[in-house]
Amino acid sequence: MSTPETAQGPAELVLTASVARRYYIDGRSKVEIAQEFRLSRFKVARLLDSARATGLVRIDIGYPGSIDVGLSGRLQEELGLQHAIVVDTVDEHPASLRSQVGRAAAELLSEIVAADDVLGLGWARSLMAMRGSLTSLAPCSVVQLTGALSRPDVDDSSIELVRDVARIAGGPASYFYAPMIVPDATTAAALRRQPELARAMERFASVTKAVVGVGGWDPPASTVHDALSPAERKALRRLGVLADVSGVFLDEEGTAVEAPLTQRIIGIRAAQLHRVPEVIAIAYGPEKAPATRAAIRGGYVTGLVTHSSFARALLPNG
Amino acid sequence: MSTPETAQGPAELVLTASVARRYYIDGRSKVEIAQEFRLSRFKVARLLDSARATGLVRIDIGYPGSIDVGLSGRLQEELGLQHAIVVDTVDEHPASLRSQVGRAAAELLSEIVAADDVLGLGWARSLMAMRGSLTSLAPCSVVQLTGALSRPDVDDSSIELVRDVARIAGGPASYFYAPMIVPDATTAAALRRQPELARAMERFASVTKAVVGVGGWDPPASTVHDALSPAERKALRRLGVLADVSGVFLDEEGTAVEAPLTQRIIGIRAAQLHRVPEVIAIAYGPEKAPATRAAIRGGYVTGLVTHSSFARALLPNG
DNA sequence: CGCCGGTTCGCTCAGATGAGCGGGAGGTGT
DNA sequence: ACACCTCCCGCTCATCTGAGCGAACCGGCG
Numbered sequence A, B: 001m002s003t004p005e006t007a008q009g010p011a012e013l014v015l016t017a018s019v020a021r022r023y024y025i026d027g028r029s030k031v032e033i034a035q036e037f038r039l040s041r042f043k044v045a046r047l048l049d050s051a052r053a054t055g056l057v058r059i060d061i062g063y064p065g066s067i068d069v070g071l072s073g074r075l076q077e078e079l080g081l082q083h084a085i086v087v088d089t090v091d092e093h094p095a096s097l098r099s100q101v102g103r104a105a106a107e108l109l110s111e112i113v114a115a116d117d118v119l120g121l122g123w124a125r126s127l128m129a130m131r132g133s134l135t136s137l138a139p140c141s142v143v144q145l146t147g148a149l150s151r152p153d154v155d156d157s158s159i160e161l162v163r164d165v166a167r168i169a170g171g172p173a174s175y176f177y178a179p180m181i182v183p184d185a186t187t188a189a190a191l192r193r194q195p196e197l198a199r200a201m202e203r204f205a206s207v208t209k210a211v212v213g214v215g216g217w218d219p220p221a222s223t224v225h226d227a228l229s230p231a232e233r234k235a236l237r238r239l240g241v242l243a244d245v246s247g248v249f250l251d252e253e254g255t256a257v258e259a260p261l262t263q264r265i266i267g268i269r270a271a272q273l274h275r276v277p278e279v280i281a282i283a284y285g286p287e288k289a290p291a292t293r294a295a296i297r298g299g300y301v302t303g304l305v306t307h308s309s310f311a312r313a314l315l316p317n318g
Numbered sequence C: 001c002g003c004c005g006g007t008t009c010g011c012t013c014a015g016a017t018g019a020g021c022g023g024g025a026g027g028t029g030t
Numbered sequence D: 001a002c003a004c005c006t007c008c009c010g011c012t013c014a015t016c017t018g019a020g021c022g023a024a025c026c027g028g029c030g
Helices: A010-025 A030-037 A041-054 A069-078 A094-112 A125-133 A158-169 A185-193 A195-206 A230-238 A260-264 A270-275 A286-297 A308-314 B010-025 B030-037 B041-054 B069-078 B094-112 B125-133 B158-169 B185-193 B195-206 B230-238 B260-264 B270-275 B286-297 B308-314
Strands: A057-061 A083-087 A118-121 A141-144 A209-217 A243-245 A248-250 A278-282 A303-307 B057-061 B083-087 B118-121 B141-144 B209-217 B243-245 B248-250 B278-282 B303-307
Touching (some): A010 A030, A010 A041, A041 A057, A057 B010, A069 A308, A083 A094, A094 A125, A094 A278, A094 A303, A094 B010, A118 A195, A125 A278, A141 A195, A209 A286, A230 A260, A278 A286, A286 A303, B030 B041, B069 B083, B083 B308, B094 B125, B094 B209, B094 B278, B125 B209, B125 B278, B185 B260, B209 B286, B230 B260, B278 B286, B286 B303, B286 B308
Parallel strands (some): A083 A303, A118 A209, A278 A303, B118 B141, B278 B303
Antiparallel strands (some): A057 B057, B243 B248
């Protein structure tokens, strides 16, 4: 009743276990095993089936490192991502999360970036953390995707990021000196016409891989959000903006929202970002899950590096 | 240094894990997996190999019941036994051991005895324990192999055992009323000529499976040993007797020893026992390991039901 | 610039494997 | 006693899989 258990006797059980060991541990073929035990190969196959069915043989996919491969795989499959890396975290402290996720992102980048790639970088603290762990990279071009957004608590600038990564890669860097948000659309347009910026922004079209942070509006957790006035925030919220990805505003469905503020942003535009074949978001802190979901839904993000609780928050069921 | 770890990046790791899940858990073929992931089937094979090699996929053979299948298998293989059942015991109390081992023996008997078998039964407390757990048996003949050996602490007689088992099996019983050891060879010879005994003993030759206990002389742990006088014990020891199996005395090599006492025993003879295709010993209490080893070495025992510490004592290494 | 050891990749082909089938043994109801 | 049923076994055949091989690629090094 309580134990479904196999009805077979102990001799068969021992035989089954021995066969299973020969097959799974010693790696012998069923034909060999059949000869050794004087069985038909069909009998061997049936014994192995029953060993699997009854739980005599247990196979589990382990976690030799800090990456939760199970969650990663589910995330990748269920959200249709090209890459998904979930760091298995117990410590949920933001700084710890950021460094672990940043390290995973650095490893991912080392792995998937080739010399002929053009790597676009957004601006986020998580990207800084990534750079901190980045030790090697194929000699690709590195492109700055947005202007700088100064924060009192972060002294690194966006430009430093791009130059550092380019230095590690040993490839050319495309960067420019401009703020991410300017006071009005006219200033922005003027800035964009500057030869230096115009040249840098031409390169957006050739970006093949990008790494970005994701900012959330609801709940608010975005570097961009923090830089705005209450009125500006309210305006965006009225337009249904839920997320920002490298200065691109998205609603719940992941559709790009053209806000007045959009005109004042110096950086890659929605259409260009959408055309980048691979956009990897680094996201931590489960409160950003809705924003990230929107970005993925809209196709603005095709890869994700995050941590366990975030992944679970993102997944439809558990 | 401390972690040999795979040198591959996280994306490959996740891919490998996903492929491994498809293959090992979902049971898909490598060809299918190759199509799903847009890989060659060779690549899939290599990923799976690396998953095994790096420990990403762990396969272990479990223990759903109380039987230690690993030890059982080793015992069976390394000692060349036809059957070996090792009960996984934590409690080493003799009575508990006896009942657990007895139960396993009962299950083994239910499993391997067929209607056309002739089942011989020796005399030992462990056989009593087996009978207590025996609930079903093919309708075979049951044959008493030795006379009775009364002990103050055991009220069941050998004959009861044979009749009980025959009743459970629903087959004919062959038994006789005689003591196991008689005072002299002449009395024994006279007894053996009795029609009743002679008829019963004729059946020894047709026994196809037997269950026996094993008695040890060094250290002493045998029902037979206990029934002897100090002088008799000394005589046997001088002849190199180390074990008794159903009244058959064996030396360290497992060779049958013809002692004066042998003539005084009513029961199956060494040569006849040796011809029984399958002799299963029920043994518990590691002190009997040397005796059991001798019995197996000599080919008098071809199957064993025992417990963990006994099995380990029996095995050459660990 | 060309050579070379090492590595990865995908091919061929023989051998291994799984799905499905039919046949026989043993149990069951009439 | 008979038909029926179910389980278990081993067959065939199409497919899958592993071992070994050569081609292509890569990163030094002369």
